[in-house]
Amino acid sequence: MAKKNKKTGNNNYVNSPPTGLQVIFREFMKDKLAMFSLILLVVVILGIFVWAWLGIDQQQLLRVSLRDKFAEPGEKFLLGADQGGKDIVGQIIVGARNSMLIAIAITLITGVFGVAVGLICGYFGGWIDNLFMRIIDFFITIPQLMLIIVFITVVPKYTVGAFILIMSLFLWTGTARLVRSKALSESRRDYVQASKTLGTNDFVIITREILPNLSSIIIVEMTLNFAGNVGIETGLSYLGFGLPQSTPSLGTLVASANNPLVLQQYWWSWLPAALFILLMMLGINYVGQALRRAADSRQRLG
C-alpha cells in the first residue's frame, strides 16, 4: 500500500471529486473566459436554431433578387445582400444552422464510431487491435483532402447527407486512436482487472466502467473536431467542392470572398460570416481548453 501511494505523493492532500462533471464545472468556474465562451456558445447556438426555425422562411430567403445584387447594409438588409440579392443576416442564421448541423452530424458519427472502435481495440487488444491500427495508420497517411475531393466528384448525387458521409469516412480515425490509447491504459488499471476477475461481462466493463472514465476526454475531442469540421467545409467551398447553393452554409458565404474585389468592396457578403466562424471557433476552443484541463492536467496536443 505504501508503495502505491508514494507514486501519487502530494496529490493525496487534494481529494479529487470522483465525477468528471464536477471537475469540469470547477474548471469553468475558475476560467472566466471559458465560462463566458460557454454561455455565449449556448446562447448563440440556441438562438440560431430557434431563429432559423421560427423566424426564417428558407424558400423566401433563398429567393434570388437580382436587382438587390450586393445591396449595401441598410434598412432593407441589415447586413446587406450577396451576389444573388439574398439577405446576409438570414443566410448567416440558416447557414450557421446548416453548418452546425453538419458539423454535429459528422462529429457524432465519427465520435460514436471512433469511440466504439477505440474502446474495443484498447480493451481487447490482440488481432482486432492490430487490424484496426493498421487501418487507422492507413487513413492517417493517405492524402485525405485529395481523396475527399475525388469522392465528392464521384458521388452521383451531392447532398448534405453525402457530404456528411464522405467526411465521416475520413475523420473517425483521430478519435479512434485517442480513445484506444486511453482505453488501453485504463483497461490495465486495477479496477478493471478486479472487475475482470470477478467475472464481469466485457461489455459491461467497457460501457459502465471504462467509458465513464474516458468521458471527459471524449467530450474534448468532440468539441475540437466540431471546430475543425466547420473549417474543412469552408475550405472545400472555396475550392469549388462545397455544398450546393440550395444549402446555405457558412463555408459558401465565406468562399464568396474568393475575389479580391469582393473581398474589399463587398465585405459584408463574407466578413460577417468569417467573423462568426472566428468567434465560434474561439469560443469552442476556449471551452475545449477548459475541458481539456479538466480531463487531463498534462495537456495534449491541440
Add this chain to the structure above:
Amino acid sequence: MWKTIVRRFLIMIPQLFVLSVIIFVLAKFMPGDPFTGLISPQTDPARIAELTEKAGLNDPWHIQYMRWIGNAFQGDLGLSYTYKRDVADLIGERALNTFWLSLLSVFILYLIAIPLGILAGRYQNSRLDKTIVLYSFVTYAIPTFVLGLIFLFLFGYKLEWFPTSGSVDIKYEAGTLRYYWDKFYHILLPSFTYAVLGTTGIIQYLRSEIIDAKTMDYVRTARSKGIPMRKVYSKHIFRNSLLPIAAFLGFTITGLLGGSIFVETIFGYPGMGQLFVSSISSRDYSVITALVMLFGFLALLGSLLSDIIMSIVDPRIRIE
C-alpha cells in the same frame, strides 16, 4: 537503424497498394472522360472510340489497373491527357515548385512557431502567453484562403511588395543569381501565409510540452544544482520540449503538401496542389492517380522521416 528503415519500407508497400487500388477505382468512377472536352461536331465518333481504345479506357478496370501498376514499376506513370506529356515529367516540374514552397514554409513556420511556443510555455498564464494563445486560435480559425486573399490583396496589390502570381519572372535568365532570387521572392508571400496558418499546432504543442517539462523530475534535479533558471530553461526544458517538435517535421511536411492545394490555388503558383485541382476538372486520370500516389508516398515518407529524426535526436530510441 537500417533494419528499422527497411522494415518500415516493407510496411509501406501494402499501404500504397491499397491506396493505389482505391484511387484507381475512384478515378474510373468519375463521370466524364478526358476526351469529352475535345470533341467537335466534325469529330467522327469512330475517332473518339479509336482514341479511347488506344488509351486503353475500354478494358475492365482490373486489366487497366494491372497495366498501370506494371508500367508504374518501370517508372512510367502514363501520359497526361490534357498536357500530352509524360506524367512523371509533368509532375516532376511541378513537384520542384511545391518542394521549394514547402521548404520555405516549413522554415518560416518554425521560425515563427518555435519562439512563440517557447515564450508561451515559459511565461505560462502571463499576458504574453494569453496573447500568443489567442493568436494561435485566431490563425486556426481563419480559413486558409481568407488569410491568403487578404495577404495577396494587401501585400501583393496594395503595397506591391510581392509578386502576385507565378513562380518566376520571365525576364531573368535561368541559372543566374537574379533568377533564383526571383524564384525565392515569388514563394515568399505564399510561404509566409502558409506558415502563419500552420503555426497553431506547433505553438500549442510546444507550449504544453514546456508546461509539462517544467514539472518533470529532471528539471527539479537541474534546479537543485543551483543553476540559473534561464539555463534550466535553455539546457533542459527547451531542449527536451523541442524534441517532439523535431519529430513533427515529417508530419508537418505531409500537412503542408495537403494545404498546398489551397495556397497554390490562391497565389496562382504552378505546383502539384494546383495541378491536382485542374486535373480533377479535366479528368486527367493518369495525373490524378499519380498525384494521389505520390502524396501518399510522401506522407509515408514523412512519418518515416519523423521516426528517423526522432531516433537521431533522442538517445533513448537511438538504435546503435
Add this chain to the structure above:
Amino acid sequence: MKKTKWSLVALLLSVLLVLAACSGGDEEPTTEEPEETSTEDTTDGEPAGEDSGSLFEVAVTNEGEAIEGGTLQVAMVKDEPFQGIFNWELYEDGYDADLMEWMTNSLFEVDENFMITDEGIATLEVDQENNKATVKIREDVKWSDGEPLTIEDVILPYHIIGHKDYTGVRYDTAFQNIIGAEEYHAGTAETISGLKQIDDYTLEISFKQLSPSIFYGGDGLWTYAAPAHQIADIPVGELVESDAVRKNPVSLGAFKIDKIVPGESVSFVKNENYWKGVPKLDGVVVKVVPSSSISVAIESGDYDIVQSFNATKMPEIENLENISILGRPELYYSYLGFKLGKFDTVENKVVTDMEGSKMGNQQLRQAMGYALDIEQVSEVFYNNLRERANSLIPPVFEAFYDEELAGYTYDPEKAMALLDEAGYEDVDGDGFREDPNGEPLEIKLASMSSDATQEEIIAFYLQNWADVGLNVTLTTGRLIEFNAFYDMVEADDPEIDIYMGAWGTGTNPSPSGLYGEADPFNYSRYTSEELETTVRAIDSPEAFDTEYRADQFKAFQQHIEEVANIIPMQFRYEIMPVNKRVKNFSFDYADEYTSHLHELELVAEEPVAN
C-alpha cells in the same frame, strides 16, 4: 487565322476549350462600325441589343508619340498553367492558340465575313467542278530562323494529322474528305494521294466533295504551315513532347519565342524575318494571371492587354481611367435544350419521340422560354455584355443571321397562358402545375457549374419557372461539372429533361454536325424531314451560291424557333481591356490586331496605372 469550328463551350473561361474566335481582316484598317447585333424584340425599355452593340470601342485611338521599341505586357486570364503545345496541328487548348497568335504560322487571311482572302502568305483557288483546291504561297517568306518557306512546309501538316500515330482530334470527318487521307491513316499508303505538289510554291488538293466551307478553311483544307526543316524528321508520335514543339518552335509570325517559363509565361521577341516587315515593338511578354486577381492587376497597370477577360468581372474595371475597354460580339450562343428522344447508337441516328417525351409538348417548351427573365440576368450580371439570343446564328454572321426572328423574350403572362392552354394546370393546389393527365410534373434541369455567379443565375431561372408554376429541379441536386455534364447529356441520361448548353460557332456557323439526323451532338434528339433537308442544303454544292445558302440558314433558324426543341438564350460580347499606352490596336473582326502585330506601338515606357 484560327481555324476553329463549332465547339462545346463551358460557361467558365477557365475550362473553356477550343476558343471560338477568329482573326482576320484587310491590311488597311477599316472604319466600319461593328457588326449590327440584333434587333430582337426585347422587353420595353431594354433595347439591349443595339445599345450594347455600340457600348464598346473596337479599336483604341491613341494619338500619342510612340516610343522606340518597348515590350507589350499581356495578361492571359486563366486559373491553371497553360499547356504549352506550340504547334497548330497538335495543340488542344484555346489558350495555347492564343499564345501562338503572336508567332502564327497561318497561311491565309480572312475578310469581315471570315472568308479567305488573297492577302495572306498563301492564296486559295477552288475548282468546284473537279473538287480541287490550289494553294499557292508567296516566294519571299522566311521562317523565324531565316530558312525560306517552301511548299514542303504546307504539305507536312497533312501528313502529321493523317498519321496513324497522331493522337489529336483534327483527324476528323472533314479531314477524311481529302482523297487518300483514310488510306494514309490506315497505313496502306505512304503519302496522302490527294496532295499534289505542282511546283516549289504550289499545292493542289483533291477532295471527295467540296462545299462552301472550303472558303472558311473547312472541308479538310489545312490553313497553317509547319516548319518541315525543324520537325519533319521527328516521328509523329514523339512530336508532342519534342523541344521543337515545347521549347523552341520556329514560326512565321511577327514575333518569335524567346523564353518560356512552363505553364506561366512566354516571352516573345520581334521576328526580324517577318514577311510583312520588322515589328515596331521589341517584344511581347504573356503571363497567366488568375481570374481572382486580374481586376486588381489591371488597376495597378501591370498589363497592356488582357485576354480571356470574363464578362462577369466587367463591373470591377468599368470605371478605371487607365484602360480602354474594347468589345466585340463573340461567335457564341448559349441555349436551353429539351430532350425529345434518344440516340440510337446501333443505327447511329437520332430517334425523336415527341409523344413519349416529358418535354414533348411544344407549348410547354415555348412557355419555358417565355418564362425566363434572361434580360434581367444579362443586365445585372453581365452589364449587357450578354444579351437575349433570338437565333442559333450569332448576329456577327450578317449574311446568315435572321434578324426578323422574334425569339422567346421574357413574358410570364404569355407563358402562363400557353401552359393553361396546353392543359398544364395546378390541380392539387400545391403551387405547381400538373401535367394534362393530372400527374405531378417535375422537370429536371442539367446545367454546368462554373463560378458563384452561375449558381445565382440558375437559382434565378428555377425561380422564374416556379413563378409560372413549373417545378424545375436540378439533376443530381447541384450544378454539374463540365465533363460530366456533356457526358450525361450525350448519353441521354434519364435524369435530364432539359439542359443548358452553349456552342462556340467558329467562323463557319453551319449547323451540320449539330442538328443533323446522324449527329451524336444533336443533343435534343430532335430531327424532322424539314430540318434534315435544310441542314444538308446549307452545305450542299448549290450553297456556293451565297444567297441560296443564306435562305437555307434562315429556314433553319425559323424551323428551330417554331419547334422550340432548342431555345436560344444568350449571345455574348467578349471584351478586352487595353491599357492607355497601346497604339494601333484593334479588336474588330474585320481588322484584328493579330493581322498586323508588327504595327503595334506603345506611347509610354510603362503601362499606365489607375
Add this chain to the structure above:
Amino acid sequence: MKGNELLKINNLHTGFRIKDTFYDAVDGVSLSVKKNEILAIVGESGCGKSTLATSIIGLYDHNKTRVQGEIVFDNKNLAALSEEEMNDIRGFQISMIFQDPLSALNPLMRIGEQIEEGLIYHTKLDKSKRDSRVLELLQQVGIRNPERVARQFPHQLSGGMRQRVIIAIAIACKPQIIIADEPTTALDVTIQAQILDLLIELQAETEAGIILITHDLGVVAEVADRVAVMYAGQIIEEAAVEELFANPKHPYTRSLFNSIPQMNSQSDRLNVIEGIVPSLMNLPRSGCRFSSRIPWIPGEAHEENPALHEISPGHFVRCTCWKEFHFKTDKGGGTHELYANK
C-alpha cells in the same frame, strides 16, 4: 545557533494554495541538523516530509506555495532569500537526492554533462579539471568504469547506477547538507543496501549533515542518528534512533513499528491503525490530529493544543494521549487486522 548545528528550522509553515486559501502541509515544524549527523524524518505518505524537504531547498512553485518561518543556514534565513540567492546555495552548500532515479535525470544529456553542470556554476574549475572531477565523483559513488559512463545516457544505466549518479550530482560541490528524499524507495532491496552504505561512506568523508526522508523504518534503524516522526504536517515524536526504537511513545510511532512484519513473529497478523492521513483541506487544525484514528482513546486523554513534551533528554512527544494508548488487538479485539503479505 549553538554548537555544531548546521541548519535550524524554526516554526516552519508551508502552505499550498487551493482556490484562494493556503493550506499548510508543513504546520509548525522546528528541527535542527548537526554536522556529520543523519537526521531521519519518517512518516506515512502525505504527512509533509517531502514538502519539508523542498521548503528547505526552495524548490517549490512560488505561485502556489507559501513558506513562513525560519530556515537558518549559515546565518541566513533561506525562507526569505531570493531565487538568485538561493541558487548560490543550492547544489553548492545544500544539495538534494531525489527518490526516483528513473525520472530524475535528463534523458537527453550525457551523464558527465549532468554532473558537470553544478561545477560550472559553483566552482572556478576549467573544463579539463571539471572533467577529471566528474570522473573522480563517479568513482567515488562506486561506478567502475567512469570514462564510459560519463559518455552514456541515463537510459543506458540501471536504476542503482542512476541513483549513484544522482548522488554524485548531489555531492559534486561538497555540500554541507544533503537532503535525501526517499533515496532508496525505488530500488531493489540489495541495491538499497549498497546505496545506504554509500551514503554513510560519503558522510564519513565529507562530514555533511544529512536529512534522510523515508517511510522505511528499516532504513532508519540502519543509518540514522536521530529520528523525527511526522504526522499530518507536524512532528509528533523526536528522539535519538536507539531511544525511539527502544521506547516509542506516540500511538502513531508505535503503530508504525507494529506494522513492520517481524520474521520471528508468531502471528501472521499485522497491527495496523485504521484510516488514512486526512487530506489537506479536511485536516483538523486544532486538537490532537491523530485522535480520529484512535477513537477508543477517550477525548480527555488528548491535549487541547498538543505540544511537544520532552519526556527524557532529547526525546520529544506531542500530545498526552500516548499515556492512554493501547492497541485494540492487545485486548484481543482483532477487528483491525490484515494478513501480512508474505
